[in-house]
Each structure stands twice: as C-alpha cells, then as structure tokens.
Amino acid sequence: MLKDLFYFLVYPGLLFAGVAGGFLSWFDRKITAMVQFRKGPPLLQPYYDFLKLLLVKETILPANGSRGMFLLAPVLAVFGATVACVLILLPMLGFHTGFSGDLIVIFYLLAIPSLMYILGAVSSGNPLAAVGASREIKLILSYELTFLLVVAGVILKSGMSIRMTDLLMTQETGGAVIGSVSGILLFIPAVFCIQAKLGLIPFDMAEAETEINHGCFIEYSGICYALIKLSKYILLLTLPAFLAALFMNGLHWDGIHILWSVLKILGVVLLLTLIRNTNPRLKIHQAMKFFFLYMNLLVIIAYILIALGI
Amino acid sequence: MAFKDFIFRKSLWLFHFGGASCNNCDIEILDCLTPRYDVERFGMLLVGSIRHADVLLVNGSINHKDKERLLELYRQAPKPILVVAIGACGCTGGIFAGGYPFAGPVDQIIPVDAYIPGCPPKPEAILSGIVQLIEKKKTEKAHA
Ligand code: SF4
Numbered sequence: 001m002l003k004d005l006f007y008f009l010v011y012p013g014l015l016f017a018g019v020a021g022g023f024l025s026w027f028d029r030k031i032t033a034m035v036q037f038r039k040g041p042p043l044l045q046p047y048y049d050f051l052k053l054l055l056v057k058e059t060i061l062p063a064n065g066s067r068g069m070f071l072l073a074p075v076l077a078v079f080g081a082t083v084a085c086v087l088i089l090l091p092m093l094g095f096h097t098g099f100s101g102d103l104i105v106i107f108y109l110l111a112i113p114s115l116m117y118i119l120g121a122v123s124s125g126n127p128l129a130a131v132g133a134s135r136e137i138k139l140i141l142s143y144e145l146t147f148l149l150v151v152a153g154v155i156l157k158s159g160m161s162i163r164m165t166d167l168l169m170t171q172e173t174g175g176a177v178i179g180s181v182s183g184i185l186l187f188i189p190a191v192f193c194i195q196a197k198l199g200l201i202p203f204d205m206a207e208a209e210t211e212i213n214h215g216c217f218i219e220y221s222g223i224c225y226a227l228i229k230l231s232k233y234i235l236l237l238t239l240p241a242f243l244a245a246l247f248m249n250g251l252h253w254d255g256i257h258i259l260w261s262v263l264k265i266l267g268v269v270l271l272l273t274l275i276r277n278t279n280p281r282l283k284i285h286q287a288m289k290f291f292f293l294y295m296n297l298l299v300i301i302a303y304i305l306i307a308l309g310i
Numbered sequence: 311m312a313f314k315d316f317i318f319r320k321s322l323w324l325f326h327f328g329g330a331s332c333n334n335c336d337i338e339i340l341d342c343l344t345p346r347y348d349v350e351r352f353g354m355l356l357v358g359s360i361r362h363a364d365v366l367l368v369n370g371s372i373n374h375k376d377k378e379r380l381l382e383l384y385r386q387a388p389k390p391i392l393v394v395a396i397g398a399c400g401c402t403g404g405i406f407a408g409g410y411p412f413a414g415p416v417d418q419i420i421p422v423d424a425y426i427p428g429c430p431p432k433p434e435a436i437l438s439g440i441v442q443l444i445e446k447k448k449t450e451k452a453h454a
Pocket residue numbers: 330331332333334335369370371396397398399400404428429430431
C-alpha cells in the first residue's frame with residue numbers, strides 16, 4: 001500500500017512526472033524559440049509559471065456556474081494523467097507490476113484529462129468555454145478511433161497480448177515495431193493523435209487563444225489553472241513515453257540505455273514541436289476529415305501489410 | 311514572502327487592452343514579441359484571457375465606453391495584478407485629452423504601476439519600462 005502511494009506520488013508518479021514534464025515543456029518552448037530565431041525562456045520557466053499560479057495568484061470561481069465541478073475537474077485531470085503515467089512507466093522501469101489488459105486501462109485513463117477539461121469548461125458557464133468544449137468533444141470523437149486502431153495494430157503485430165510487459169518483451173526479442181513498413185505506417189497516425197491529445201497547434205482549436213481566448217480554460221485562474229498546467233506537463237511526458245513503449249522498444253534505465261531512452265522521449269517531443277511550428281490551426285471539420293479519412297486509411301493499409309507480414 | 315515575489319517577477323503574463331487607440335501602440339506592443347525583441351526571455355507571455363493575466367497593458371485614449379470595460383476587466387482580474395499605461399494616450403490622454411469622449415487618463419480610473427510615454431513608444435522603450443517595473447517590485451520589497 002505504502003509502495004503504491006510512493007509510486008503514485010513520488011516516482012514515477014506526480015513529482016517525477018511533473019518535474020520531467022516541466023523540463024519537456026521548456027524544451028518545447030526553447031525549440032519553438034529557436035525555430036523562430038528567438039532566444040526563448042530560461043530553463044526554470046515552466047516551474048516559475050506553475051509556482052506563480054499555485055502560490056501567488058488569486059483563484060476566482062465563476063459566479064453563475066457549477067463551482068464543485070469547476071474545482072474538481074483540474075484535480076481529476078491531474079489524477080488521470082498521473083495514474084496513466086504510473087501504469088505506462090512502471091513496466092518500463094523494470095517493475096513487473098502490469099496486469100492483463102492494462103493497455104486498455106491506459107487507453108481510457110489517457111482520455112480522462114480531455115474529458116475533465118470539457119467538464120470544467122461547461123461548468124464554468126462561460127459561452128466561449130462552451131464553444132471550446134464542443135470543439136474538444138468533436139476532436140476527441142475524431143482522434144480516439146484512430147488512436148484505438150493504432151494501439152490495436154501494435155497489439156496485432158506483437159502477438160495479440162493486451163499487457164504492457166508482453167508488448168515490451170516481444171519487441172525486445174523481435175525488434176522494435178517501428179522497424180517495419182507497417183510499423184512506420186502506424187507511427188504516423190499515432191504522432192498526430194498525441195498531437196491532438198496534447199492540444200498542440202494544428203489541433204489546438206479547443207483553446208485557440210486568438211479567437212476564443214483559451215476556450216476551455218478561459219475561466220481558470222490561480223490554483224485551478226496551475227493544476228491544469230501540471231496535467232499538461234505530465235501528459236507531455238506520458239504520451240511520448242507511451243509511443244516509445246508501443247513503437248520503439250520501450251525505455252531502459254541501465255548504463256548507456258539511459259541516454260537512448262532520454263533521446264527517444266526528446267525525439268518525439270521535437271517531432272511534435274516541429275509539427276506545431278510549421279502548421280496553421282485547422283478548422284474543426286478539417287481535423288475530423290484528417291483523422292476519419294486520411295489517418296484511418298493509413299491504419300487500414302498498415303493492417304493489410306501486417307496481415308501480409310511486412 | 312520574498313520567494314513569492316521572486317516567482318511573480320519571473321513569470322509575468324501580459325494581457326493587452328487597447329482603448330480608443332490609433333492602433334500604433336498596439337503594433338509596437340506586438341513588436342515586443344517578435345524575434346528581434348522577444349519578451350519571452352523574461353518569462354513573459356501574451357495571454358488571451360484576463361483570468362491568466364499578471365500585467366494589464368493599457369494603451370490608447372480611454373473614452374466613456376472603454377472606461378466601463380476597463381473597470382470591469384480590472385475587477386475580473388485575479389490579484390495581484392500590475393497595470394502599465396503605454397503611450398502618450400495611456401499616460402495623459404495625449405492629443406485626445408481635450409476631446410469630448412475622453413474619460414480621463416488611465417491612472418484616474420485604475421491604479422497604475424508604470425508609465426511608458428511616447429507616441430508610440432519604441433519597443434525598446436516598452437522593454438525598458440517592463441524591466442524597470444520588475445526592478446521597482448524588487449526595491450519596493452527591499453524597503454518594506
Ligand atoms: S500614444 Fe500615439 S501612437 Fe499610441 S495610441 Fe495614442 S496617438 Fe496612437
């Protein structure tokens with residue numbers, strides 16, 4: 001029991017994921033600055049932002065909204081992201097804790113933060129937040145199917161087991177999933193799915209700051225917004241780690257493998273950052289078409305290749 | 311307390327309110343975000359919602375309609391909030407000071423922490439004003 005709490009709160013849970021995710025967030029902003037020929041924020045900037053919101057700023061509750069849900073949503077978002085992070089990282093850190101079917105659980109846990117953003121937004125009573133929430137719902141509807149198909153494709157490729165450790169084991173012996181043509185075809189939709197899950201630029205219509213002023217998060221301030229930031233930091237670690245587990249032979253924490261593991265995560269984040277810096281924001285129907293038509297098509301082609309054994 | 315103040319100075323998020331501006335000051339404020347000036351070096355970000363703001367940048371002459379909105383914004387901002395009046399219009403009213411729609415310079419409506427004069431002020435001037443604001447927060451604490 002105490003051990004589980006330690007996993008959840010310190011390592012690899014809340015504290016570790018928060019700090020590492022904060023670093024990744026700085027990395028993302030620094031790369032963005034470099035792409036735009038700017039100098040960029042200092043290394044500790046994400047932590048300053050988080051602590052400022054947590055300690056210094058006032059928290060304002062909406063006058064005519066559902067306050068309980070408004071306060072609860074960020075807490076549950078952090079909770080969902082952290083549990084997903086623990087379940088994903090533990091098998092890769094060498095603790096044999098997984099259970100049969102934990103992939104499915106992770107898949108649903110990863111949907112919790114987005115759902116909580118929606119609930120928080122609609123309970124704030126702000127019309128712009130409602131617009132953001134409706135866009136987020138449509139976005140979830142479009143990428144979630146693709147994401148599920150991608151995960152199913154990886155399961156299909158690595159021996160029909162829905163357990164994280166088995167998945168890692170088959171890649172250990174049979175080579176990384178991304179090493180084959182069908183693996184690459186599955187990897188492309190997966191990257192776009194986590195781009196949408198993180199709400200990064202081609203898919204940031206739910207919090208478009210220039211048109212609907214941060215949409216879902218418009219009413220959040222102080223501690224609540226700090227928690228939302230924290231959940232975003234944690235997701236920025238969790239989702240690339242999940243991709244590394246699905247496609248790139250997982251992460252290892254001994255000797256020179258530490259370097260490779262860090263490089264895998266940084267590589268995925270770099271990819272996301274470059275996509276977000278070279279694309280304009282899509283309209284919601286364009287995003288839906290993108291996922292429903294093109295990404296699902298890629299996944300289906302990948303399935304055919306898997307069936308042919310390529 | 312000193313720690314809180316340090317954190318606050320390190321991460322000021324800006325919210326931009328343009329009154330009845332001639333639009334020149336707005337452009338110069340946006341200039342500060344461009345690669346050449348880059349206020350993100352100081353940890354500043356332009357945010358779209360007043361709920362996330364730490365600094366309220368006000369430019370342009372404030373007429374009677376703007377006055378209501380400015381007061382409402384100030385009321386809705388989470389405290390602590392700093393206010394910076396930008397441009398001749400924001401500081402004193404400038405050439406609009408005598409006009410009939412004019413509702414007073416910014417500091418007669420809400421408390422102002424820093425003034426950046428100029429018509430329009432150069433981005434360098436805005437940056438130096440913001441740095442001075444940060445320094446002022448520092449010395450205020452040292453005296454207190
Ligand atoms: S100060 Fe000058 S440049 Fe700025 S809004 Fe007023 S008239 Fe325009």
